[in-house]
Amino acid sequence: MTPSGIITLTTDFGVADIYVGVMKGVILSINPQARIIDLTHDIAPQDFKGAGFALAAAYSYFPAGTVHVAVIDPGVGTSRRALLIQTYSHFFVGPDNGLFSFVLHSRDVQQVIELSNPAYFLPLQSTTFHGRDVFAPVAAHLSKGVPAGRMGRPVSDPVIASVAEPRFVDQRTLQGEVIHLDRFGNIITNIHKDVLDRFAQGDNFTVTIRKKKATRLVKNYAAGRDNELFCIIGSTGLLEVSMNKKSAAEYIGAQPGDGIILQKQS
Structure with a gap:
């Protein structure tokens, strides 16, 4: 795969501290021509599932050969492995904690490498900041065309978190799950x-979350009535429950992992 020279960063670091800037400095020291894209640094602390959702929704919009670095890493400094995943069109670099389950569930994976070759790390590695010391330099070397196989050894047992799938209870009932709350609620x-x-x-249906119901599917947010809880297909192609200019999540008290029930209306 020919590298695109693009590296994306997804972290739970926020932007108040130096962590993101330091990672960029490491990357540019190794590859001054790298183009670095901040995908998001507002992942909730330790929320690797939320980060996985963000990456899954975004990575396909980048050119082939892009390196996606994700650092949501509560196990940094422990025996958890550092991974490089190569698919047919992208690279993913980060901790082996289930963060990349969405790509590991796909059929696009070519190889999974445990990052174990210190030649592609910073000379000194801390036990608290592998984003700087391991993941950023690995990403920079990949963006310069260093083959993934040089970075370490293949592994066959990466951590794969369970992914909730919708379940057809019967012909009139579909069971699903809340997977993300965006900043608009x-x-x-x-x-x-x-x-x-x-x-x-083609039938109408009702969505129930935490005993609150949405009964209309609309085409855009502005079509929602005042104080109405409604359904919409969002930009990711997934069903959302929303409110016009208000937070549906706050109104309901919803959280990721909450169950939802869809029932056809009589």
Whole structure:
């Protein structure tokens, strides 16, 4: 795979501290021509599932050969492994803690490498900042065309977190799960438009979350009525429960992992 020279960064570091800037400095010291994209640094602390959702929603919009670095790493300094995953079109670099489950569930994986070759790390590695000492330099070397196989040894047992799938309870009931709350308070579920179409087949349906109900599917947020809880297909192709100019998540008290029930209306 020819590297694109682009490196994306996804972390739970925020932007108040120096951590993100230091990672960029390491990358540019190794590859001054690298183009670095901040995907997000506002992942909730230790929320590797939230980071996985962000990456899954975004990575395909980048050119082939892009290196995606993700650092949500509560196990830094322990025996947890550092990984490089090469697919047919992208590289993913970060901790082996389930963060990359979305890509490991796919059929696009070519190889999974445990990062074990210190020649591609900083000379000194701390036990608290592998984003700087391991992941950033590895990403920089990849962006220069260093083959993934030189970075370490292949592994066959990366950590793969369970991924909740929608479940058809019966012909009139579909069960799903909340997987993300965005900053606007939209409640994003694991039900893709294709699954919803197969379930609803043109019929109206009701969505229930924490005893609150949404009964309309609208095409845009502005179509929502005042104080109405409604459904919409968001930009990721997933079913969302939303409110117009208000936070549906706050109104409901929703959290990732909450169950949702869709029932066809009589």
